[in-house]
Amino acid sequence: MNWICPHCREPLVKVERSYHCETGHCFDQAKEGYVNLLPANRKRSRDPGDNREMVEARKRVHAADVYRTLAEAVAAYFKELSHASVLDLGCGEGYYGGVVLEHAPKISMWGIDIAKPAVRLAAKAHPRGRFAVASAYEVPLGDSSMDAIFSVFAPVGESEPARLLSHEGFFLNICPAARHLWQLREHLYADPKPHKEVAAALPGLALEKQEKIGFSVALEPPLLADLVAMTPYAYGGQRESKATLEQLGVFEVQMEFLLQCYRREQATA
Known part of the structure; x- marks a missing residue:
């Protein structure tokens, strides 16, 4: 299985x-080992996604294991998998995928951002x-190619998880719960609103x-400044x-998350 x-x-x-593909398209592998599969005509900007400053801020926050409790909870869903293909959908700099690999070292890890x-x-x-550098709305992987998929705070093409998953596979979506970073939001906004706790409808x-x-x-x-820099609060408040x-x-802040596990709908007789 390949891209x-x-x-x-x-x-x-x-x-x-x-x-290379049979029709003649060619994509070079970067020296770091990834491949860029995001065509220039599908970019909405010159450098889409998080900029270098946001990525570096997130790297420092993750290096300090601020989100380690969440990462361990995510990894628990994969610890029983062996020789399975797992996709980190919106992988960022690979922090959550790394913790998953610690718990499930025999899986094959794929990641796009x-x-x-x-x-x-x-x-x-x-x-x-x-x-690979790629869009979560047009993932460059084949149908039914993944045994499991997870996404942490990343946008997801609604139809892509079902297309990509094998019959017995599952999709784990992680999103903010109502009072995630509530104390920070109270400080930055005059009238903060709780996050809506809604499970996405995925075909x-x-x-x-x-x-x-x-x-x-x-x-x-x-570290608090880095936390702000890596979130949408960098542009709001x-x-x-x-x-x-x-x-x-020293600023104490509440972290709160929803972990939503999806599987294929069962056909009715």
Whole structure:
């Protein structure tokens, strides 16, 4: 099993450091080991996805294991898998995929993200994984090719999980719960609103299980600034409130997440 061509959807065959399809399209592998399968005519900007500053901020937050409790909860869904193909859909710099590999070392890890700086870091961190710059709305992998898929805070093409999953496969979606980062949002916004706790309707899939996990973390000012920089709050909130973050000292904030596990809908007689 390998990547498929984003232009003609034919299988890509790796020859030395390049991927080729039968119709003649060619994609070179970067020195870090990933391949760019996002055609230029499908980009909405010159450098889509998270920029380098956001990626580096996220890398520092993850290096401090601020989200380790969440990562362990995600990995628990995969620990029984062996010799299975798992896709990290919106892999970022590969933090969650790395924790999954710690718990399930025999799986085959695949990862895509639209942000090239993030994919470059993921490929460097996990050389035995396979990573590509690609869209989550047109994943360059074949039908029924994945035994499991997970996505942490990433946009997902509604029809892609069902297309990609094998018959017995599952899709794990992780999204913010109602009061995720509530104290931070109270500081940045005059009238913060809770996140809506809604399970997405995904064609061909049914929600099998949903669980909520939460924990608190105490952040020093530099790490708190990185947390803001890696989230949508980097572009929102009151400017005056952001300016006072570094004066808060150690800041305790609540983390709260929904883990939603989907499986294929069972055909009715």
